[in-house]
Amino acid sequence: MADPSLTVRRAGKRQPQAFHQILVFAMRHEQFALPIQAVQKVILLGEVYGAAEAGVRLTLYQNREVPVIDLEHRVFETPPVTRAALPPAHARVNPPQLDPRYLLIVQHQGEPIGLPVESRPALRRVPVSAFAPLSPLYRAEGNLRCVTALIVPAPEHPPIFLLDLPQLFLPQPRSTLRGAEPPSLPERHLR
Secondary structure, rough: OOOHHHHHHHHOOOOOOOOEEEEEEOOEEEEEEEEEEEEEEEEEOOOOOOOHHHEEEEEEOEEEEEEEHHHHHHHOOOOOOOOOOOOHHHHHOOOOOOOOOEEEEEEEEEEEEEEEEEEEEEEEEHHHHHHEEEEEHHHHOOOOEEEEEEEEEOOOOOEEEEEHHHHOOOOOOOHOOOOOOOOOOHHHOOH
């Protein structure tokens, strides 16, 4: 005769569940994520060059130019946020203690692109069942852009917004980024 406790264990045994690995980070008190396959590397963000108002700046990584897209500006559709200007590191006697910023390096059309984030990204395994499409009303009228899905890992945890990389890389209207078209040079300066 079979042991009844074994049948209960077998009956209670769950089917294997599929998981996705995501890289989670915070922006403006919300949680965002990218699929781990989309991120090549996470590094500390070094010096960034160019006008912050442009929405796209440059940094150097492994002796190579890497465009840095203002992720917060793209997602929240607000003017780019600038940090207070600091003197060069060699000129500081007692450098202020700033939380380090991180740079997610992703690929777009075979080129590395940097996405700066304020918080240290964390790798998480989330069950496929936690992913849900974003409500059409929220997608149309919500305050977030470039979001493709909502992830609810558990009822007691806040939702995580899954970013859509292709949307992040869509060209931004110049009027949104700079306020106006740059003046054209007279023809004599072009020769």
